Amino acid sequence: MNLKTFKHGIHPLYCKELTARKEIERAPIPKTVTVPLQQHLGTPCQPLVKKGDVVEEGQKIGDVVTFVTAPVHSPISGKVKDIERYPYPVGGKVLSVVIESNEEVKEWPENNTGLDMDLITPQSIRDAVREAGIVGMGGAAFPTHVKLSPPKDKKIDTVIMNGCECEPFLTSDHSLMLEFPEKVLWGMKVIMKAVNAQKGDRGIEENKLDAINIIQEVVRDISPEIEVVPLETKYPQGAEKMLIKATLNRDVPMGKLPLDVGVVVNNVGTAAAIYDALKFKKPLIERIVTVSGNGLTEPKNLILRIGTSFKEAIENCGGMIEGGERVVINGGPMMGVAQTDLDVPVIKATSGITVLTGDEIKPKIYHPCIKCAGCVEACPVNLMPYRLGDLARLSRVDEFKRWGGLSCVECGCCSFVCPARRPLVQWIRVGKVKLREEDKPGSA
Amino acid sequence: MDKSREGKVKGRRQTGECMKEKEKVPVSANKTDESIVERFVVSSSPHLLKDINIPKIMHTVVIALAPAMVVSIYFFGISALILILTCIISSIATEAFFQRLRKRPITVYDGSAIITGILLALTLPPSFPVLGAVLGSVFAIAIGKQFFGGLGYNIFNPALLGRAFLQATYPVLITTWSKSLAGSGIDVVAAATPLALMKFDGEMTPYLDMFFGNISGSLGETSVLAIIVGGLYLRYKGYINWRLPLGYLGAIFFFGAIFWLFNPSKYPAPLFHLLAGGAMLGAWFMVTDMVTSPVTPLGQWIFVIGAGILVVIIRLFGGLPEGVMYSILLMNSIVPLLDKWTRPRIFGEVR
Ligand code: SF4
Ligand code: SF4
Numbered sequence: 043m044n045l046k047t048f049k050h051g052i053h054p055l056y057c058k059e060l061t062a063r064k065e066i067e068r069a070p071i072p073k074t075v076t077v078p079l080q081q082h083l084g085t086p087c088q089p090l091v092k093k094g095d096v097v098e099e100g101q102k103i104g105d106v107v108t109f110v111t112a113p114v115h116s117p118i119s120g121k122v123k124d125i126e127r128y129p130y131p132v133g134g135k136v137l138s139v140v141i142e143s144n145e146e147v148k149e150w151p152e153n154n155t156g157l158d159m160d161l162i163t164p165q166s167i168r169d170a171v172r173e174a175g176i177v178g179m180g181g182a183a184f185p186t187h188v189k190l191s192p193p194k195d196k197k198i199d200t201v202i203m204n205g206c207e208c209e210p211f212l213t214s215d216h217s218l219m220l221e222f223p224e225k226v227l228w229g230m231k232v233i234m235k236a237v238n239a240q241k242g243d244r245g246i247e248e249n250k251l252d253a254i255n256i257i258q259e260v261v262r263d264i265s266p267e268i269e270v271v272p273l274e275t276k277y278p279q280g281a282e283k284m285l286i287k288a289t290l291n292r293d294v295p296m297g298k299l300p301l302d303v304g305v306v307v308n309n310v311g312t313a314a315a316i317y318d319a320l321k322f323k324k325p326l327i328e329r330i331v332t333v334s335g336n337g338l339t340e341p342k343n344l345i346l347r348i349g350t351s352f353k354e355a356i357e358n359c360g361g362m363i364e365g366g367e368r369v370v371i372n373g374g375p376m377m378g379v380a381q382t383d384l385d386v387p388v389i390k391a392t393s394g395i396t397v398l399t400g401d402e403i404k405p406k407i408y409h410p411c412i413k414c415a416g417c418v419e420a421c422p423v424n425l426m427p428y429r430l431g432d433l434a435r436l437s438r439v440d441e442f443k444r445w446g447g448l449s450c451v452e453c454g455c456c457s458f459v460c461p462a463r464r465p466l467v468q469w470i471r472v473g474k475v476k477l478r479e480e481d482k483p484g485s486a
Numbered sequence: 487m488d489k490s491r492e493g494k495v496k497g498r499r500q501t502g503e504c505m506k507e508k509e510k511v512p513v514s515a516n517k518t519d520e521s522i523v524e525r526f527v528v529s530s531s532p533h534l535l536k537d538i539n540i541p542k543i544m545h546t547v548v549i550a551l552a553p554a555m556v557v558s559i560y561f562f563g564i565s566a567l568i569l570i571l572t573c574i575i576s577s578i579a580t581e582a583f584f585q586r587l588r589k590r591p592i593t594v595y596d597g598s599a600i601i602t603g604i605l606l607a608l609t610l611p612p613s614f615p616v617l618g619a620v621l622g623s624v625f626a627i628a629i630g631k632q633f634f635g636g637l638g639y640n641i642f643n644p645a646l647l648g649r650a651f652l653q654a655t656y657p658v659l660i661t662t663w664s665k666s667l668a669g670s671g672i673d674v675v676a677a678a679t680p681l682a683l684m685k686f687d688g689e690m691t692p693y694l695d696m697f698f699g700n701i702s703g704s705l706g707e708t709s710v711l712a713i714i715v716g717g718l719y720l721r722y723k724g725y726i727n728w729r730l731p732l733g734y735l736g737a738i739f740f741f742g743a744i745f746w747l748f749n750p751s752k753y754p755a756p757l758f759h760l761l762a763g764g765a766m767l768g769a770w771f772m773v774t775d776m777v778t779s780p781v782t783p784l785g786q787w788i789f790v791i792g793a794g795i796l797v798v799i800i801r802l803f804g805g806l807p808e809g810v811m812y813s814i815l816l817m818n819s820i821v822p823l824l825d826k827w828t829r830p831r832i833f834g835e836v837r
Contacts, residue, residue: 052536054534054536055534210534283833283834287833293833293834294834295834295835296832296833296834296835298834369533371531371533375531375532375533375534376531376532376533376534377531377532378531378533379531380530380531380533396533398533398534404532404533404534404535409540409593409637409638410635410636410637410638410639411638412540412543412637412638412776412777413638413776413777413778413779413781414543414776414781415727415776415779415780415781415782415786418781418782418830422833423832423833423834424830424831424832424833425832426781426782426825426829426830428781429825445829446832446835449832449833449834449835452531454531454532457532457535458532458534458535458536459536459538460535461538461539461540461542461543462539462540462638463535463539465530467531467532468530
C-alpha cells in the first residue's frame, strides 16, 4: 500500500492493543456530575440554572450570546447542588454546575438510518450544531459551528475527517469508526453540506486496517464521493496542518488557518455528534473515552457522561493497580495534561484518560544537549527545538521569536526523542508565555 | 522515515512490548531548574519518552568500535592492546578528576570518555610510547572536552584534538609506523604507510591489503572492513545519519577523482583515497560525532563535503601525508556557524 504522510515526526510505541479490540461499554450513570461552563475555546457560558433547580437530561444549563462559544447541557437528570469554581482537567478552575442524579434516565433513540439531506440547509446545520454544544472532540475543543461558518470569500473545496488518533494508548476514535461508521459518514456529509464542499477525504492511519475496511464499505453504500485515505502510522499525524499535508499535500502557511487553503478538518467523534444532533436533537452530553495505561487494572473504551469524575471513570475500569507513583493524564501521553486531583470531570474534549505508572513515568533529571540532531529531525514544523529550549530558558525572547518559537505546535516529538531527556516542549511553552508577556504593551 | 524503522515499530507493537521494563539510566543528576518552569507550566507533556538515553548511545558506539579494536590487536599484538587500555583508563581518570574539580556530577560511566580514549588510541601508531598515550588522553579530555564545559559543549572532537597535540609534541614518533606481521612470529618492523609511500616514494599498495588491514598504519586505520562493519552497525541502530559518512567519503572520492583524471600518473586513484589512512575511521566515527557535527541537513552536507575536500587538498598538496584529522578539526570549528546559517525552512513559512 502506498501510504501518505508528512515529513519528520516520530514513531512512539502505540500500546493501543490494550483497548483496540475492546467493544465500547456504556458506563453506569454517575451519582453526581461536575459540568464546567467553559469546555471550549471562546467565551465562557453564563449559568441558566440556580442552586436547587431540578434539571432534565439534555436541558441547556449554560449559554451566552456571542458567536465563538458553545452552550453546555445537563448530562443527567437531577438537582443542581452547587455552582462554583471547580478544578478543570486542562488546568486551573472553571465555574461549574454540580448536579446530583435522581436516577431518572432519558431514552435517546439510536439508529444509523441516515438523514434526508434535502430537508436541511447549511444554516439549519449550523444552528443545530450550536444548540447541541458541539466542539472539536479531538482535543482542541474549538466550537464546531464556527468552523462550519467559513467567511464568504473563502471557498472550501475539501472536508477532511480526522481518524488518525495518533496519540499512544487512545482508541476512542478507532472504536467509534468500527462500531458506528454510518454515524461518522452521515456527520461528514452534513459537514460537507454546511461548508458547501464537493470533496471529502478521510485520513486513517494504517494501524487501523479494520477501521479502514469498514469505512470503505460504508462509503461505497452511502456516499461514494468520499475518499478514504490510508496514512502511514506516525505521530503527530492528527495535528490539523500535518493531516492536510499528508492527505492533500497542501502547506498551511504560518499563522493561517486550514480554511485559507480551502480545507475544513473535523474529528470523527465530532462528526458522530453532529449526526446525533441533527437526527435526534441530542446535545453533546456523553462521549467515548478510552481509559487506558499500564497503571489500570482493566483498560476500556467507555461511553461516559460529560462531568463524570476521573476517579469514577477509573473505578469503572477496575481501579488503578497497586503501589508506586502514577501519572493520570487528561488525553494521551504525548500532549495530555497531568492531573493532581482526580475529582476533575471528563469534558467534551476528553478523548482519553491515561494512567501511567512505574517505569513508564519519565525521569525528572536531564543532561546537557549532545547535539544529536534527534529533535531537529523529529520536529514536524522544522524547528530547531534544542536551540529554542535554551533561548526560552535564558529569556532571550527576541531570538526565540526569530527562530520560529511561535510556530511550535507543542506536539512533544522533540522531548520524546531527546536522549539527554531535556524537557524541550516545556521550555518552549514557557518561552511563548515570556514572549507574549514582553509583547504586551505597558508591561515592564 | 525509512521503512526499516517502520517495520521495527510494527513488530514491537504486535508483541505488546510497550510495558517492557525500561533500562535504568546510570547517570546522576546534572541539574533541574524546576524553579523557572513551575511558575508557568501546569503540565509537562509528553509523559512518554522514547527508550533512549546518552549512555545507551555511547555504549553502542563502543560496541561498534570493537571490530576495529580486535583487528588492531590481531595485527599489532600486545602493544595495541596496551595502547588502547592506556588511553581508555587515562581518559576516564581525567574526566573523573575534572568533574570532581568542577564539582559536577561524575558521569564517566556514560561512555563518552571511553569513546574518546578508544578513538585516540586507534589513531596512534602501534609503537607509540605509553607515556605519550597518557599525555594525549589527558589533553583530549582536559582541553578538548572539560575546558569547554564537558560533554555536549565541546566544539572539537576531543580525540582528534588529543591526536593533534601529540602530533605537535611527538612529530617523529607519531609518524613512525610499523607493518603488521600477524602470524609471522617476528615482532613488528618499521615501515611507511600507504599514504607516505604514495606521497614520498610514489609507490602504491594493493587495495585488498588495505581493505583487510594487512598494511602499516595507525591501530585503527588499517582495516577498512572492520571499520565498515562497526559503522553499519551504528547505522542499523539508527545513531548515525547516512549523510555524514557517505557525504564525507563521496566528497573525498569525487574530489580525488578530479585530480586523478587530470593526471593519473601523478595523483592516486579515488579508491586509494578512500582506503588509505584514517578516511574510513574518520567517516564512520569522527564526522559522525554528534556533539561536533551540525544538526541541520544542509549544515551536515556542507560540513562533510568541506571536510572531504580538505582531506584531498592536504594529502596532495600539504606537507603531511594524512589530512583526515585536520580536515575534521577545521570543519568542527565552523559547526556553530553552520547550525546558525542553515536553519531549515519552517513548515508553512514563506521566505
Ligand atoms: S519544537 Fe514544538 S513542534 Fe517541534 S517537535 Fe517540539 S513540540 Fe513539536
Ligand atoms: S534531541 Fe536532545 S540531545 Fe539531541 S539535539 Fe535535541 S536537545 Fe540536544
